[in-house]
Amino acid sequence: MPREILKKNVAPGPYVALDCEMVGVGPMGSESTLARVSVVNFFGAVLLDEFVRQKERVTDWRTQWSGIRAKDMVNAKPFEEVQSTVAELIKDRVIVGHAIQNDLKALMLSHPRAQIRDTQLLAHKHGQSRSSRPALRNLVREMLGAQIQEGEHSSVTDARATIAVYRLHRKQWEKGYSVVPIRVQKGKAKAEPSPEETPTTDISQKRTHTSTEEQNEDNAERPAKTSRLPKSGSVPKGVAIQRKGVSSGLSTVVRRRAKGKDGVGGTKAKWWTELGSGKSKGSIKISV
Secondary structure, three states: OOHHHHHHHHOOOOEEEEEEEEEEEOHHHOEEEEEEEEEEEOOOOEEEEEEEOOOOOEEEOOHHHHOOOHHHHOOOEOHHHHHHHHHHHHOOOEEEEOOHHHHHHHHOOOOOHHHEEEHHHHHHHOOOOOOOOOOHHHHHHHHOOOOOOOOOOOHHHHHHHHHHHHHHOHHHHHHHHOOOOOOOOOOOOOOOOOOOHHHHHHHHHHHHHHHHHHHHHHHHHOOOOOOOOOOOOOOOOOOOOOOOOOOOOHHHHHHHHOOOOOOOOOOOOOHHHHHHOOOOOOOOOOOO
């Protein structure tokens, strides 16, 4: 095989697959802690495979699932060193994993959602699995016809199986992440309204303004309404009842009398002296 092809196959590339193994700490091994990390590229070549030194006493190695034993901690590296190496590997790359949020949580790392491909979620979303959380071994058996995780697990094997499942459905799964670019024309001024539209807008505004003024004039000339009389017996006879806060209509009476018989547009002299006579409409009689 040519050397150029070998270098291409072992290079990180734009896609990497990640898988982790855990061991148990705390009472009865109830809490999980990171023990092994494996990263492979798009072709399954191993980019990283490290054991992580434990800061707490391991109470359950979970060997039947993790494949990790106490002797594997002899050459293990500190958590901070492994974390930094993984962060550098996945930076600006698409990471593929199965239930990958659990792995990122164990590594205490975050990654842009647009650069994450979770085979567990994608297989259910696109109809390759009826289960909402299919196991990796089931996807590999159904899609690739291979058997994994029959005994002790290996993070390298799981990472390679994950990238193989992704490569099989890559074209279909990537459609949901494709972005259509939007072209924006710069330097183009906003289109001005056509001259035919402007007069129509002005006329409609004038009509609205005129109708509002006419309505205000009608309301000014219209006499104020009095409230309905209450039940009989509650108010003495001869007392006029008016609504609180409403004009008595006196200004309207005076305005209409201004166009009287004493001349065109003239008014009677000292008209207010006649308010006490019997002809006035403003008198109020109260019977006691």
